[in-house]
Amino acid sequence: MIEQIRCDSLSCVHNRDGHCQSGAVDMQFYAGPGYGDVYCNSYAKRDSLRSRAEDALPAGPAMLDATEQNTPRPGGEICCQAGECAFNRASCCQAAQVFVSEPEHHGTLSLCKTYLK
Secondary structure: EEEEEEOOOOEOOOEEEEEEEEEEEEEEEEEOOOOOOOEOOOOHHHHHHHHHHHHHOOOOHHHHOOOOOOOOOOOOOOOOOOOOOHHHEEEEEOOOOOEEOOOOHOOOOOEEOOOOO
């Protein structure tokens, strides 16, 4: 569990009582039209194809070699690609507490509410 994450995304397979159980989280910057947000790229909706694929991954040391994009890696860290965020240091989040939202309108983007330009 990553203690510093407080997650409101109850639809995510990694959420256990508001805490992230993924082992590692990957935050990505999305700069699409009208956007400029950071989202949790480790989000996997329960019973989705992505959550079933993650369930099939090996656990423990064997998982350290997994290189597929979006695959959480063990370590309890938050990797972040939002280089301009005030909490980003060498692509790792240094915020004391990170808040992640439930995707809006049945979407798949759980936003990082801690993101600060």
